[in-house]
Amino acid sequence: MTAGAAAARRVAEDFAGLYGAVPDGLWAAPGRVNLIGEYTDFNDGFVLPLALPHTAVAAVSRRDDGLLRLHSADQPGGVVVLDAAELAPGQGTGWAAYPAGVVWALREAGYPVGGVDVHLASTVPTGAGLSSSAALEVVTALALDELYGLGLGRPQLARIAQRAENAFVGVPCGVMDQMASACAVEGHALFLDTRDLSYRQVPFDLGAFGLRLLVVDTRVKHALGDGAYAERRAGCEAGARALGVRSLREIPYAQLSSALARLDDDTVRRYVRHVVCDNERVRRTIGLLDAGEVRDVGPLLSEGHASLRDDLRVSCPELDLAVEAANAAGALGARMTGGGFGGSVVVLAEESGPRGADVVAAAVCKAFARAGVGAPGIFEAPPSAGARRL
Numbered sequence: 001m002t003a004g005a006a007a008a009r010r011v012a013e014d015f016a017g018l019y020g021a022v023p024d025g026l027w028a029a030p031g032r033v034n035l036i037g038e039y040t041d042f043n044d045g046f047v048l049p050l051a052l053p054h055t056a057v058a059a060v061s062r063r064d065d066g067l068l069r070l071h072s073a074d075q076p077g078g079v080v081v082l083d084a085a086e087l088a089p090g091q092g093t094g095w096a097a098y099p100a101g102v103v104w105a106l107r108e109a110g111y112p113v114g115g116v117d118v119h120l121a122s123t124v125p126t127g128a129g130l131s132s133s134a135a136l137e138v139v140t141a142l143a144l145d146e147l148y149g150l151g152l153g154r155p156q157l158a159r160i161a162q163r164a165e166n167a168f169v170g171v172p173c174g175v176m177d178q179m180a181s182a183c184a185v186e187g188h189a190l191f192l193d194t195r196d197l198s199y200r201q202v203p204f205d206l207g208a209f210g211l212r213l214l215v216v217d218t219r220v221k222h223a224l225g226d227g228a229y230a231e232r233r234a235g236c237e238a239g240a241r242a243l244g245v246r247s248l249r250e251i252p253y254a255q256l257s258s259a260l261a262r263l264d265d266d267t268v269r270r271y272v273r274h275v276v277c278d279n280e281r282v283r284r285t286i287g288l289l290d291a292g293e294v295r296d297v298g299p300l301l302s303e304g305h306a307s308l309r310d311d312l313r314v315s316c317p318e319l320d321l322a323v324e325a326a327n328a329a330g331a332l333g334a335r336m337t338g339g340g341f342g343g344s345v346v347v348l349a350e351e352s353g354p355r356g357a358d359v360v361a362a363a364v365c366k367a368f369a370r371a372g373v374g375a376p377g378i379f380e381a382p383p384s385a386g387a388r389r390l
């Protein structure tokens with residue numbers, strides 16, 4: 001039995017121990033790492049995430065009395081019991097707000113969803129910028145969709161999950177995380193246009209090119225990040241207003257210089273430059289992947305990092321250290337991924353040899369030790385499958 005199958009069986013057994021019956025079904029939804037296109041999703045722009053092998057697995061049964069019983073193997077505090085009909089945003093139910101928020105968002109959208117028993121466990125690192133929250137939402141949404149026969153498509157489920165996080169949990173995230181978790185396909189990256197949620201699976205077969213993708217979880221989270229997201233978002237909106245467009249997506253890369261010349265606020269100018277250039281980097285990355293020139297993606301990752309560090313200013317010393325150490329050890333490229341101020345770095349490296357992924361990983365660990373920073377978590381991120389029934 002694979003480790004994944006054993007973990008899933010454990011979730012089903014624990015469900016039975018907890019609720020006294022076998023679950024109606026088992027579902028899994030992955031975390032994600034964003035290859036490129038950062039802080040672009042609230043600007044109607046492009047992103048290119050891929051699903052991680054790490055998943056949230058949920059055992060779920062339908063209940064006909066409208067009660068939600070929610071339990072996580074990874075959280076203390078026992079079973080959380082809520083009434084589906086009485087859910088309201090901002091109830092402060094801790095982690096349970098994520099699955100409860102999905103029930104609330106489905107009901108708000110008019111879908112006839114009632115009670116469920118849920119027991120879940122997740123291997124997605126939390127708070128590392130790898131979307132453990134989206135994995136939780138999407139696994140719940142997919143289970144409810146099947147158990148209540150809603151017949152929703154994957155993008156619709158992702159929208160419901162995003163609404164749960166925005167309106168019920170109260171986190172103003174874009175839709176990338178939920179789309180990646182819901183729609184990703186193994187061996188591919190997901191090219192997503194966040195303006196209309198159209199997407200395309202872009203082949204990203206690392207093994208065929210002798211490459212590996214690493215994620216370095218710095219295991220730090222700076223408090224600065226809390227207000228910074230909203231500030232960057234407001235700055236981008238101010239930029240769009242000043243340029244007379246609905247969103248920064250409307251500014252073509254070819255018109256970047258003339259757009260920048262029309263802005264007199266230096267901060268807004270930096271934000272606009274980042275967003276327009278990162279959209280362009282997503283386009284170029286996709287062109288390279290389609291052409292099989294996968295190694296050439298590396299420099300775009302490193303350019304993207306410099307832009308996030310210098311223009312958007314959402315990096316931090318630990319992220320910069322991981323990127324610099326990886327590149328110095330021969331990685332093809334690296335950049336911070338996710339919201340920044342801590343969290344994770346994504347690294348493209350040769351599979352083996354003197355510049356191989358193992359050498360790069362060891363160099364990053366050594367650099368962290370030398371700098372007196374706690375050891376990072378480093379794991380491989382082969383492009384993995386999206387949400388599914390097990």
Ligand code: ADP
Binds near residue numbers: 125134136
């Ligand atoms: P990220 O999505 O980057 O991991 P978030 O802060 O958005 O970070 O989401 C993390 C939160 O999601 C946790 O604080 C917890 O409330 C919830 N969560 C994630 N994984 C689990 C889990 N296995 N069990 C219960 N709650 C979880």
Ligand code: MG
Binds near residue numbers: 134
């Ligand atoms: Mg999250």
